[in-house]
Amino acid sequence: MGTNLILVLVVLTNLKLLASSRLGASIRVVAAQGMVLGLLPVLAHVHELSLHFAAMALGTIALKGVVFPWLLFRALREAEVTREVEPYVGYISSILVGLMALAASFWLGGRLPVTTTGVSSLLVPSALFSILAGLFLIVARKRAVNQVLGFLVLENGIYTFGVGVVAETPFLVELGVLLDAFVAVFVMGIAVYHINREFDHIETDRLDRLKG
Amino acid sequence: MKHEALLWLLILVPAATGALALRLRSVRTILNVMCAGVGITVALGWYVAGKVLVSGPVSAGAEWLYLDALSAYNLGILLLIFGLSSAYASVYFRAELREGHLTLKQARLFGSLWCGALAAMTLVFVSNNLGIMWVGIEATTLLTGFLICVHVTGESLEAMWKYILICSVGVAFAFMGTLLVCASTHGLGLRAPEVLLWTTLRAHAALLNPGCLKAAFIFLLVGYGTKAGLAPMHNWLPDAHSQAPAPVSALFSGFMLNTALYCVMRYVPIVEAGTGNTGWGLRLLTGFGLLSILVAAAFILFQHDLKRLLAYHSVEHIGIITLGVGLGGLGTFAALFHTLNHSLCKTLAFFAAGRLGQMFGTHDMRKLAGTMRAAPVWGMGLFGSLLALIGVAPFALFMSELQILKAAMDKGAILALVFFLLGAGVVFVGALGHAIPLAWGKTASAVRPTRAGTLETLLVVLPLVLLLVLGMWMPGPLQTALNAAADVIRHAGPALAGSPGGVMP
Numbered sequence: 001m002g003t004n005l006i007l008v009l010v011v012l013t014n015l016k017l018l019a020s021s022r023l024g025a026s027i028r029v030v031a032a033q034g035m036v037l038g039l040l041p042v043l044a045h046v047h048e049l050s051l052h053f054a055a056m057a058l059g060t061i062a063l064k065g066v067v068f069p070w071l072l073f074r075a076l077r078e079a080e081v082t083r084e085v086e087p088y089v090g091y092i093s094s095i096l097v098g099l100m101a102l103a104a105s106f107w108l109g110g111r112l113p114v115t116t117t118g119v120s121s122l123l124v125p126s127a128l129f130s131i132l133a134g135l136f137l138i139v140a141r142k143r144a145v146n147q148v149l150g151f152l153v154l155e156n157g158i159y160t161f162g163v164g165v166v167a168e169t170p171f172l173v174e175l176g177v178l179l180d181a182f183v184a185v186f187v188m189g190i191a192v193y194h195i196n197r198e199f200d201h202i203e204t205d206r207l208d209r210l211k212g
Numbered sequence: 213m214k215h216e217a218l219l220w221l222l223i224l225v226p227a228a229t230g231a232l233a234l235r236l237r238s239v240r241t242i243l244n245v246m247c248a249g250v251g252i253t254v255a256l257g258w259y260v261a262g263k264v265l266v267s268g269p270v271s272a273g274a275e276w277l278y279l280d281a282l283s284a285y286n287l288g289i290l291l292l293i294f295g296l297s298s299a300y301a302s303v304y305f306r307a308e309l310r311e312g313h314l315t316l317k318q319a320r321l322f323g324s325l326w327c328g329a330l331a332a333m334t335l336v337f338v339s340n341n342l343g344i345m346w347v348g349i350e351a352t353t354l355l356t357g358f359l360i361c362v363h364v365t366g367e368s369l370e371a372m373w374k375y376i377l378i379c380s381v382g383v384a385f386a387f388m389g390t391l392l393v394c395a396s397t398h399g400l401g402l403r404a405p406e407v408l409l410w411t412t413l414r415a416h417a418a419l420l421n422p423g424c425l426k427a428a429f430i431f432l433l434v435g436y437g438t439k440a441g442l443a444p445m446h447n448w449l450p451d452a453h454s455q456a457p458a459p460v461s462a463l464f465s466g467f468m469l470n471t472a473l474y475c476v477m478r479y480v481p482i483v484e485a486g487t488g489n490t491g492w493g494l495r496l497l498t499g500f501g502l503l504s505i506l507v508a509a510a511f512i513l514f515q516h517d518l519k520r521l522l523a524y525h526s527v528e529h530i531g532i533i534t535l536g537v538g539l540g541g542l543g544t545f546a547a548l549f550h551t552l553n554h555s556l557c558k559t560l561a562f563f564a565a566g567r568l569g570q571m572f573g574t575h576d577m578r579k580l581a582g583t584m585r586a587a588p589v590w591g592m593g594l595f596g597s598l599l600a601l602i603g604v605a606p607f608a609l610f611m612s613e614l615q616i617l618k619a620a621m622d623k624g625a626i627l628a629l630v631f632f633l634l635g636a637g638v639v640f641v642g643a644l645g646h647a648i649p650l651a652w653g654k655t656a657s658a659v660r661p662t663r664a665g666t667l668e669t670l671l672v673v674l675p676l677v678l679l680l681v682l683g684m685w686m687p688g689p690l691q692t693a694l695n696a697a698a699d700v701i702r703h704a705g706p707a708l709a710g711s712p713g714g715v716m717p
Contacts, residue, residue, distance in 0.1 A: 112423075112424075112427060113421060113423035113424055113427075114392070114395045114398075114424060131388070135381070138377070138381065144373065147377055151377065151380060151381060151384075154381065154384055155384060158384055158387055158388050158391065161388065161391055162391050165391065165394075165395045166391050166394040166395055173341065173343030173344060173347070173408065176343065176344060176347035177343070177346075177347065177387065179347075180347055180350040180351065180354070183351075183354045184350070184354055184376075184380050187354050187357055187358070187376060188376060188377070188380075190358075191357070191369070191372060191373055191376060194361070194364060194369055195369050195373060198364065198365070198366050198369050204373065207369075207370040207373060207374070208370075209366060209367050209370060210367060210370055210371060210374075210450075210451040210454070210455070
């Protein structure tokens with residue numbers, strides 16, 4: 001029951017992101033999604049709860065719910081730009097694309113030959129939906145910060161998939177993956193800062209000097 | 213026991229050197245310490261790789277670290293390229309220092325990230341756990357990102373942003389693939405610590421869920437393929453290669469791409485055995501390889517920037533290697549041989565492009581003409597490496613490409629043969645059209661002829677001589693090593709990959 005609630009929340013936050021017009025709001029939505037997802041391993045494996053899952057949940061919540069938003073807000077503050085998302089694709093069209101992606105995820109999730117070992121039948125579709133929504137946010141938004149958010153949503157999708165389908169990944173591997181995600185966001189934050197200093201804006205559509 | 217400790221040292225020595233570089237107070241010391249750290253790693257690595265090639269795989273840390281013929285061969289090339297590039301980097305940055313282009317902060321950044329990247333790449337080769345291997349690849353992306361913009365300019369930032377974003381997304385796909393491989397083991401009753409170990413998966417390959425495995429391989433190929441620069445996921449590559457300082461471009465092209473491709477090669481025997489040896493995965497590889505060759509050929513014709521030209525050559529050659537692995541049989545052998553040849557040749561080409569760029573103040577090929585007169589040593593290096601890159605006999609690249617052609621003939625893959633020849637032909641004509649003016653065109657009067665030092669001459673002569681010798685004569689030990697490495701990829705079926713090296717072709 002709890003897992004289903006979380007997965008529905010993940011789907012809803014993705015749709016909210018597609019429609020959101022403010023960067024600050026988008027960062028908060030992604031933070032909320034990260035925190036909710038942090039609870040997923042605990043709820044999904046409630047019968048075999050161990051230190052491993054508890055540690056993973058804590059790490060995820062701390063990183064995705066607190067550290068990442070803080071880094072991104074800092075990048076945003078230093079960039080001192082208007083807080084509009086500035087989409088290539090409008091909000092209504094984005095939502096429509098999102099709904100199509102959701103349908104595609106359910107279709108594909110049914111065909112993928114993986115067993116979710118009794119977690120929830122919603123798990124694979126919502127994971128795939130997060131991946132598609134993340135990809136869409138990366139290509140359809142101009143702001144560098146928004147592309148980082150897209151990357152995080154994509155990462156969240158893969159994380160969801162990992163929790164449900166592959167419960168037996170060794171702890172060290174998970175630690176490495178979490179560390180990499182942290183460094184990635186950190187590096188991207190610094191990059192946003194430099195891009196802003198150099199170009200006086202953080203719109204990636206003006207990063208167009210290199211061609212051919 | 214001794215060899216196990218060496219595997220750990222291979223990661224720890226460069227990591228420690230990188231940390232040390234952050235504390236040093238002079239640019240020259242940083243460059244010297246960097247060279248020393250890399251030198252020690254090269255000596256250790258070659259020793260271990262030699263041991264593995266002679267007497268079979270070594271493992272350590274409850275089988276989490278593992279070096280077999282395939283990884284030892286690749287590690288050997290990586291260290292060769294890294295050693296050459298580090299020597300070159302010290303030449304290149306000393307020139308920048310004299311002109312006042314390099315600050316202490318930039319040197320520290322470069323020194324630490326350079327050694328960090330070496331640690332991450334050796335981690336990829338020595339880890340038996342496919343999850344840790346992925347962590348290593350992602351770490352190389354993040355560490356080398358800032359190497360592109362050691363000199364912060366608008367263009368270098370743009371290149372870095374594209375590189376980090378595209379490669380991170382690509383590599384995230386590869387992680388999805390890794391998870392799917394993990395999911396394909398459901399029902400085999402493997403314990404958690406060993407479920408992602410390559411040796412375990414290889415031993416149980418025939419029992420894995422084929423549907424899961426196919427989905428996994430598609431994700432892995434797209435993911436690691438992005439990092440390797442396979443078309444159509446290669447968009448970040450020309451930008452990053454052209455904007456990075458020359459030693460970094462040499463490393464990117466010379467070995468970072470191969471590191472990602474190595475990850476794909478690791479999965480090939482598992483996928484082949486898991487899908488019943490139908491050649492499904494190999495056909496995918498052939499397709500991606502041919503597409504990369506053709507796309508690169510089209511772009512090579514219209515390049516004006518020397519480093520972008522070299523970058524598209526990388527796309528082409530990564531395509532050729534992928535094609536070789538896809539053809540199987542002799543093709544796998546040739547692909548691995550081509551890896552060595554291409555790495556040597558491409559590093560030399562970027563070395564020359566970097567030094568000539570410093571002398572001429574541009575990488576635009578319309579202004580960069582007559583290099584043979586202005587700087588005979590580097591001019592010869594550039595011309596020689598370009599000739600080798602387009603497959604002129606008797607350089608070694610000609611031999612490995614010929615072997616791949618033969619593999620295509622043997623397999624009766626006529627379509628692949630035709631497309632490969634078409635791509636190679638276009639590249640030959642296009643690149644030769646660029647190379648001749650580069651060497652003998654009319655030099656702008658502002659450029660003063662520059663003499664090269666002994667180390668610089670050695671850096672040019674050594675790779676060229678090696679390429680010439682390998683083109684005409686293959687030493688016995690190298691052939692044994694290549695066969696042993698190729699057998700790790702080729703030997704599908706339930707046989708365990710732990711067999712000692714030195715198997716006949």
